[in-house]
Amino acid sequence: xxxxxxxxxxxxxxxxxxxxxxxxxxxxxxxxxxxxxxxxxxxxxxxxxxxxxxxxxxxxxxxxxxxxxxxxxxxxxxxxxxxxxxxxxxxxxxxxxxxxxxxxxxxxxxxxxxxxxxxxxxxxxxxxxxxxxxxxxxxxxxxxxxxxxxxxxxxxxxxxxxxxxxxxxxxxxxxxxxxxxxxxxxxxxxxxxxxxxxxxxxxxxxxxxxxxxxxxxxxxxxxxxxxxxxxxxxxxxxxxxxxxxxxxxxxxxxxxxxxxxxxxxxxxxxxxxxxxxxxxxxxxxxxxxxxxxxxxxxxxxxxxxxxxxxxxxxxxxxxxxxxxxxxxxxxxxxxxxxxxxxxxxxxxxxxxxxxxxxxxxxxxxxxxxxxxxxxxxxxxxxxxxxxxxxxxxxxxxxxxxxxxxxxxxxxxxxxxx
Numbered sequence: 001x002x003x004x005x006x007x008x009x010x011x012x013x014x015x016x017x018x019x020x021x022x023x024x025x026x027x028x029x030x031x032x033x034x035x036x037x038x039x040x041x042x043x044x045x046x047x048x049x050x051x052x053x054x055x056x057x058x059x060x061x062x063x064x065x066x067x068x069x070x071x072x073x074x075x076x077x078x079x080x081x082x083x084x085x086x087x088x089x090x091x092x093x094x095x096x097x098x099x100x101x102x103x104x105x106x107x108x109x110x111x112x113x114x115x116x117x118x119x120x121x122x123x124x125x126x127x128x129x130x131x132x133x134x135x136x137x138x139x140x141x142x143x144x145x146x147x148x149x150x151x152x153x154x155x156x157x158x159x160x161x162x163x164x165x166x167x168x169x170x171x172x173x174x175x176x177x178x179x180x181x182x183x184x185x186x187x188x189x190x191x192x193x194x195x196x197x198x199x200x201x202x203x204x205x206x207x208x209x210x211x212x213x214x215x216x217x218x219x220x221x222x223x224x225x226x227x228x229x230x231x232x233x234x235x236x237x238x239x240x241x242x243x244x245x246x247x248x249x250x251x252x253x254x255x256x257x258x259x260x261x262x263x264x265x266x267x268x269x270x271x272x273x274x275x276x277x278x279x280x281x282x283x284x285x286x287x288x289x290x291x292x293x294x295x296x297x298x299x300x301x302x303x304x305x306x307x308x309x310x311x312x313x314x315x316x317x318x319x320x321x322x323x324x325x326x327x328x329x330x331x332x333x334x335x336x337x338x339x340x341x342x343x344x345x346x347x348x349x350x351x352x353x354x355x356x357x358x359x360x361x362x363x364x365x366x367x368x369x370x371x372x373x374x375x376x377x378x379x380x381x382x383x384x385x386x387x388x389x390x391x392x393x394x395x396x397x398x399x400x401x402x403x404x405x406x407x408x409x410x411x412x413x414x415x416x417x
Contacts, residue, residue: 051181066102
């Protein structure tokens with residue numbers, strides 16, 4: 001009887017666990033984001049996009065428990081980013097199971113979206129009528145056009161704003177919510193610090209004969225002090241919203257901020273805080289585009305090696321530091337290298353590997369010092385790092401990876417020449 005009882009209990013628990021598993025939702029799929037220009041966009045699934053990340057609110061597994069058919073709708077008017085937030089689901093765990101509580105998904109979302117949102121679709125649609133009054137914040141830095149196969153020539157503007165612009169702080173609070181969904185380690189910044197600069201990208205579009213503006217993306221830059229009288233702008237966050245990605249807005253934005261800071265004599269150079277791999281590739285492209293017309297980076301100068309003139313000209317004219325100028329040099333030299341000439345190819349490979357070998361050489365010196373003070377059993381775990389063949393293999397992998405990235409940048413430079 002005891003065995004039968006345990007079996008029945010096991011089966012019931014197993015059935016219960018399976019039923020409860022049906023109430024788990026992938027939060028990246030459940031969160032529905034939208035930039036709304038027209039009332040019909042609200043019900044148009046083709047305009048919906050989803051987060052890449054939701055772990056900062058829903059944990060590393062990015063799962064919400066307690067609902068079937070969960071949808072967390074976070075819709076924004078395209079310009080002012082007035083917000084609709086509502087939660088929908090087909091069934092809830094408390095309707096079926098006793099003593100089981102669902103996650104407070106609404107509470108988690110409200111941790112990041114600022115007060116003033118609506119949960120009424122009708123009220124949200126009425127806010128679209130106010131979009132005609134929305135104008136970009138700050139000072140216009142740059143305008144550009146991009147050809148769209150469906151819409152033809154579209155016009156975009158890049159503006160520089162600061163927190164003193166009327167209405168900008170509230171707008172920025174709404175805008176920065178996108179960071180949580182698309183930057184893995186994102187955090188909100190302290191807008192009370194006046195060292196922040198804000199750069200915004202907008203699209204101009206027509207609606208019923210009026211000119212309106214849609215938010216495309218933005219960048220925040222912090223101005224660090226450099227002794228004795230300089231500043232070092234450091235890019236902190238950069239995001240082009242998903243509906244506009246892949247259209248070249250990131251390069252337009254980064255180039256615009258470089259040109260802006262280049263006009264300021266007190267700026268030492270421009271850097272980035274913990275840049276992602278995609279950002280590094282974007283920066284390589286933009287800086288190569290800017291440097292290719294500098295005299296020190298002329299095609300006949302590149303085979304002579306990375307020079308002090310390159311370092312000086314890149315820093316003085318474009319606020320590019322030595323490390324970034326070196327990468328630009330390698331990209332432009334690869335473009336100027338005749339790949340059918342074995343001597344040119346060999347010379348280029350040795351030049352790049354000389355730079356790549358620096359960290360390996362430093363690591364080898366450190367391990368040599370450690371060898372004198374480590375116990376034999378500790379030394380074994382580090383010997384692989386001192387193995388010359390292993391280092392050469394890693395060096396070759398690093399070289400091939402760099403060349404692949406450089407070639408893609410060269411192709412992009414050629415396509416936009």
